[in-house]
Amino acid sequence: MPAPNSSVAAFVAEIAALCKPAAIHWCDGSEAEYSALCARLVSEGTLIPLNPAKRPNSYLARSTPDDVARLEHRTFICTTDAAEAGPTNNWREPVAMRAELNTLLDGAMAGRTLYVLPFVMASGTPIEMFGVQVTDSAYVAASMHIMTRMGADVLARMEGKPFVRCVHSVGAPLAQGETSSSWPSNPTHKYIAHFPETAEIMSFGSGYGGNALLGKKCLALRLASVEAHKSGWLAEHMLIVGLESPEGEKAYVAGAFPSACGKTNFAMVEPPEDMKGWTVSTVGDDIAWLFAGPRGELRAVNPEAGFFGVAPGTSAKTNPVAMDMVGHDCIFTNCALTEDGDVWWEGMGTPPDRLIDWQGRPWTPDAGRPAAHPNARFTVRATNCRTLDANWNAPEGVEISALLFGGRLSKTFPLVFEAQDWAEGVLWAATLSSEATAAAEGQADIRRDPFAMLPFCGYNIADYMAHWLAFKDKLTVDVPIFRVNWFRKDENGRFIWPGFRENTRVLRWVVERARGRVEARSGLLGGLPRHEDLVNGSGSIDAARFDILMASDPDEIRAELEGQKRHLAGMGEALDGPFAPSYRHIHDRLDAAAATRH
Numbered sequence: 202m203p204a205p206n207s208s209v210a211a212f213v214a215e216i217a218a219l220c221k222p223a224a225i226h227w228c229d230g231s232e233a234e235y236s237a238l239c240a241r242l243v244s245e246g247t248l249i250p251l252n253p254a255k256r257p258n259s260y261l262a263r264s265t266p267d268d269v270a271r272l273e274h275r276t277f278i279c280t281t282d283a284a285e286a287g288p289t290n291n292w293r294e295p296v297a298m299r300a301e302l303n304t305l306l307d308g309a310m311a312g313r314t315l316y317v318l319p320f321v322m323a324s325g326t327p328i329e330m331f332g333v334q335v336t337d338s339a340y341v342a343a344s345m346h347i348m349t350r351m352g353a354d355v356l357a358r359m360e361g362k363p364f365v366r367c368v369h370s371v372g373a374p375l376a377q378g379e380t381s382s383s384w385p386s387n388p389t390h391k392y393i394a395h396f397p398e399t400a401e402i403m404s405f406g407s408g409y410g411g412n413a414l415l416g417k418k419c420l421a422l423r424l425a426s427v428e429a430h431k432s433g434w435l436a437e438h439m440l441i442v443g444l445e446s447p448e449g450e451k452a453y454v455a456g457a458f459p460s461a462c463g464k465t466n467f468a469m470v471e472p473p474e475d476m477k478g479w480t481v482s483t484v485g486d487d488i489a490w491l492f493a494g495p496r497g498e499l500r501a502v503n504p505e506a507g508f509f510g511v512a513p514g515t516s517a518k519t520n521p522v523a524m525d526m527v528g529h530d531c532i533f534t535n536c537a538l539t540e541d542g543d544v545w546w547e548g549m550g551t552p553p554d555r556l557i558d559w560q561g562r563p564w565t566p567d568a569g570r571p572a573a574h575p576n577a578r579f580t581v582r583a584t585n586c587r588t589l590d591a592n593w594n595a596p597e598g599v600e601i602s603a604l605l606f607g608g609r610l611s612k613t614f615p616l617v618f619e620a621q622d623w624a625e626g627v628l629w630a631a632t633l634s635s636e637a638t639a640a641a642e643g644q645a646d647i648r649r650d651p652f653a654m655l656p657f658c659g660y661n662i663a664d665y666m667a668h669w670l671a672f673k674d675k676l677t678v679d680v681p682i683f684r685v686n687w688f689r690k691d692e693n694g695r696f697i698w699p700g701f702r703e704n705t706r707v708l709r710w711v712v713e714r715a716r717g718r719v720e721a722r723s724g725l726l727g728g729l730p731r732h733e734d735l736v737n738g739s740g741s742i743d744a745a746r747f748d749i750l751m752a753s754d755p756d757e758i759r760a761e762l763e764g765q766k767r768h769l770a771g772m773g774e775a776l777d778g779p780f781a782p783s784y785r786h787i788h789d790r791l792d793a794a795a796a797t798r799h
């Protein structure tokens with residue numbers, strides 16, 4: 202516990218006076234504390250212990266059906282000036298929003314324990330950020346144990362330093378003698394509110410990870426992006442992965458794909474059989490903080506300490522590293538439960554004859570509904586991952602050789618192409634689009650998701666894009682930018698590219714390009730791999746199918762460019778100027794190709 206006059210103690214006292222919890226627990230971050238939290242959650246029915254012979258020290262949680270994903274329409278950026286939040290965020294005036302939330306928070310923790318979680322993101326790095334989350338959810342406290350570096354040591358280290366005030370309540374006060382439901386949340390009021398001017402986050406009504414683990418999307422992306430804009434770095438929705446050659450040469454790549462588009466899978470991809478001697482290592486699977494290093498090189502750190510990953514689709518075949526990682530010491534949420542006390546989800550393999558589905562109902566393979574929620578998740582410590590990189594914790598971060606941006610697109614976009622230069626790369630990132638995912642509620646079928654940051658950029662997206670364009674000036678070491686797309690489909694609606702471990706070939710090509718060791722042939726969109734360079738004798742995809750995978754239809758591209766321009770216009774006219782030269786280049790390539798064909 203801090204000295205009673207410290208700003209942390211004052212913050213906790215203020216929130217406790219407002220929320221009126223029955224007890225206050227200062228989290229020390231110990232193993233014993235984690236076990237006690239889990240035991241309490243088992244006794245309250247929130248966690249179901251899994252069969253220890255199958256999955257030691259692991260649990261299943263089931264949320265209510267209305268609390269399964271991030272709530273973008275209830276996520277707010279609260280700034281004095283609405284223009285600061287920009288066209289992509291829901292804006293609220295901070296004084297009015299705080300008043301509204303304070304009314305809801307008054308007595309909101311009655312009958313519950315208020316947990317105090319001192320935590321740090323990107324611990325020990327030059328850009329570390331401290332936070333203190335108070336929460337009335339033991340599930341959130343246990344999850345923060347896994348996902349962040351937190352506890353007594355962090356509290357001691359943050360004394361006298363600025364920290365983000367993070368208030369979270371599930372909004373389900375208990376009357377005298379009333380016991381908690383297994384997934385407390387508020388059915389009518391939900392808010393995820395950010396106050397960048399005062400470094401505060403207030404989250405009410407939801408227990409779901411993306412809404413409730415405030416170190417993650419709320420601090421490490423929304424508030425950190427504001428801080429990064431001010432201080433000359435970048436807070437990004439990116440994985441970080443390392444690739445080491447058989448000769449022991451190593452390079453790291455960071456990549457932004459929208460939610461549920463493959464970051465976790467790519468971050469721990471296992472090289473295919475014929476790539477013997479190549480090693481992939483994992484630094485991060487969701488968030489990267491990027492900054493310029495002393496040599497003008499691009500560096501990255503993963504601010505988190507755990508993985509909160511999508512379970513469905515994960516199998517021994519598609520992601521053996523993740524399957525191994527979630528084999529013990531794991532909290533699962535909204536997966537199905539087997540008769541022998543293990544978890545199951547769609548895509549794991551043949552379903553058992555009988556299951557209990559994610560809502561606790563009996564399920565059989567002919568039920569006509571998924572057994573696990575499509576956004577069912579696992580929560581594990583990074584140290585569970587057998588491919589964890591030796592430098593994952595390094596305070597100086599790792600040097601990034603290339604950047605990737607990729608969405609889930611069934612047409613138009615090839616497996617991979619390299620942007621001509623930084624500005625063109627930023628353009629392809631700014632206009633990134635993807636087909637629907639399950640990680641957010643209520644989104645359109647296809648949406649533009651600039652930098653995979655649409656739901657996470659805490660300030661005006663036009664300023665964010667300008668910040669990206671200008672960031673190049675901090676780098677003297679060139680960092681090429683690539684677009685990737687694992688999800689292109691053929692005329693029968695099947696994925697053309699096998700994906701998963703095969704994606705290692707794309708990673709290798711990207712790294713070789715960054716080193717200037719392999720040629721790219723010029724395509725309409727940018728530099729493309731030659732078939733022989735990508736498959737490298739493996740026969741993973743034949744030349745004819747590869748051509749289909751890599752082809753660009755000029756009419757589709759022209760339509761795409763029109764769509765991009767409409768999207769950019771909707772984000773503020775400041776964008777007309779900076780991208781104009783890149784658009785001229787792309788149109789020139791299209792015109793030249795049309796001229797040679799006629």
Ligand SMILES: Nc1nc2c(ncn2[C@@H]2O[C@H](COP(=O)(O)OP(=O)(O)OP(=O)(O)O)[C@@H](O)[C@H]2O)c(=O)[nH]1
Pocket residue numbers: 458459460461462463464465466467486487509510511513514515519640687688696699700701704
């Ligand atoms: N076809 C295909 N599917 C993939 C590939 N990589 C990942 N997926 C599927 O895409 C879904 C999401 O993958 P994740 O790796 O969890 O996505 P993510 O970007 O980490 O998601 P968030 O945690 O929501 O940010 C899963 O169902 C995967 O099975 C791939 O290369 N090909």
Ligand SMILES: O=C([O-])CC(=O)C(=O)O
Pocket residue numbers: 270271410411412418459460461487509640641
């Ligand atoms: O925040 C979440 O719900 C999980 C996540 O990683 C994302 O949606 O990108």
Ligand SMILES: [Mn+2]
Pocket residue numbers: 438459460461487
């Ligand atoms: Mn994510």
